[in-house]
Amino acid sequence: MKKALLLTNCCLLSFALSAQTVVNRDPFITQMVGEVSGDSLRAHIEKLVSFGTRHTLSSTTDPRRGIGAARRWILSKFQQYAKQSNGRLTAQIDSWTLQPDGRRIDKPVEMGNVMATLKGTDPNDNRIFLVSGHLDSRVTDVMNRTADAPGANDDGSGTAAVIELCRVMSKRGFPATILFLTVSGEEQGLLGAEHLAERARKENWNLEALLNNDIMGSNHSHDTRVIDNTRVRVFSEGLPGYQTDSVAAYIRQYGLENDGKSRQLARYTKEVGERYVDQLEVVMVYRNDRFLRGGDHTPFVTRGFPAVRITEMNENFQHQHQDLRTQEGVEYGDYLKFMDFDYLRKNTAMNLAVLANLAKAPAMPQNVTVEARNLTNTTSLFWQAPKSGRVKGYYVLMRETHWPFWQKKFFTDKNGLTLPYSKDHYFFAVQAVSEDGNESLPVLPRPSLR
Numbered sequence: 001m002k003k004a005l006l007l008t009n010c011c012l013l014s015f016a017l018s019a020q021t022v023v024n025r026d027p028f029i030t031q032m033v034g035e036v037s038g039d040s041l042r043a044h045i046e047k048l049v050s051f052g053t054r055h056t057l058s059s060t061t062d063p064r065r066g067i068g069a070a071r072r073w074i075l076s077k078f079q080q081y082a083k084q085s086n087g088r089l090t091a092q093i094d095s096w097t098l099q100p101d102g103r104r105i106d107k108p109v110e111m112g113n114v115m116a117t118l119k120g121t122d123p124n125d126n127r128i129f130l131v132s133g134h135l136d137s138r139v140t141d142v143m144n145r146t147a148d149a150p151g152a153n154d155d156g157s158g159t160a161a162v163i164e165l166c167r168v169m170s171k172r173g174f175p176a177t178i179l180f181l182t183v184s185g186e187e188q189g190l191l192g193a194e195h196l197a198e199r200a201r202k203e204n205w206n207l208e209a210l211l212n213n214d215i216m217g218s219n220h221s222h223d224t225r226v227i228d229n230t231r232v233r234v235f236s237e238g239l240p241g242y243q244t245d246s247v248a249a250y251i252r253q254y255g256l257e258n259d260g261k262s263r264q265l266a267r268y269t270k271e272v273g274e275r276y277v278d279q280l281e282v283v284m285v286y287r288n289d290r291f292l293r294g295g296d297h298t299p300f301v302t303r304g305f306p307a308v309r310i311t312e313m314n315e316n317f318q319h320q321h322q323d324l325r326t327q328e329g330v331e332y333g334d335y336l337k338f339m340d341f342d343y344l345r346k347n348t349a350m351n352l353a354v355l356a357n358l359a360k361a362p363a364m365p366q367n368v369t370v371e372a373r374n375l376t377n378t379t380s381l382f383w384q385a386p387k388s389g390r391v392k393g394y395y396v397l398m399r400e401t402h403w404p405f406w407q408k409k410f411f412t413d414k415n416g417l418t419l420p421y422s423k424d425h426y427f428f429a430v431q432a433v434s435e436d437g438n439e440s441l442p443v444l445p446r447p448s449l450r
């Protein structure tokens, strides 16, 4: 009896020590998350693999083999989904010609990014949210354009995810615009992403987030033999690389080295992704990318757009960038049979939850400031309503300066809030929130000194 009592007390104590999290899901998003299908993802990848190779320098005219046939097939999928979109979804191949560059392009080549645009329903809302994968594939020699290069995971996984997101989301309307993108030329030097990022900069797109999906459908490493389909990585840079010089003094003064726009997006991705997808932990990696590797988010990051890379937890380097062969008993190559479609389903659903929550949310609050004229042990924040979207109120987010995630959020329907917590030892940010609970990206306050 005594033992039983002791046990009960221990349990109570451990419960008291761990905070509870309330999971509030928007039923509209939950329903879409449930429509993401592993079978459908598998079918998309089977088709992508059937083109033999999708190398950027492979045939653009052969009806069955090569990158041209793959691009036309992706376009046909987007056009098929356009029919269910009430005219909101349009699809195109954004094409251009590249001349030999002395690096990984050795002949004039016709390039093409296959894109579908789900136009926002609110004409006052000019926000764009972008999700991408790369459709090109490769083997050991990056210039080998003839060998079979199935690219099931690299990056059939990201490409299939983009197609699947378009399938599920194009049936619905969102206030903001969502762009579904599959690029060419990633393996030849991020050429397709470079092309679109430059276009976005020149045309002054209000691009608030890019989720770049590259290698996210396999769950076991070849060397450590870790098998885990419950975790996925989101890579983000902390310092804003494109403007570090001009704002270095500001970042140093306020300790904002961990709060660049891409890092904020990574936090948001973790919080919203885990809210909607069960048995998935989104692991934030505080780096722009892995060793020896690059990705399509980088041309966007360097132009000041918030962008992250989503990649599986335990990569299998025997399956990436490899000639198809068996050597000393090991089978090399990026085959479909090495993939885990339930894992890919969860990672795709995570993308969906983040995109949908962003595109449904009001825009970010404007002119967010923290009162900094007086020495106080409190924090007063002020802001103005966002440019677009219907606002139920605002969340003021708070975390200790050494903490990776936001720890608390306070709701208010006013345009300001004073909290009895010192601005000296917490970070704060403000999100606009819709009637259905969809939050904008958080905005860090600027100190108001006069």
Ligand SMILES: [Zn+2]
Pocket: 134, 154, 155, 186, 214, 215
């Ligand atoms: Zn890749």
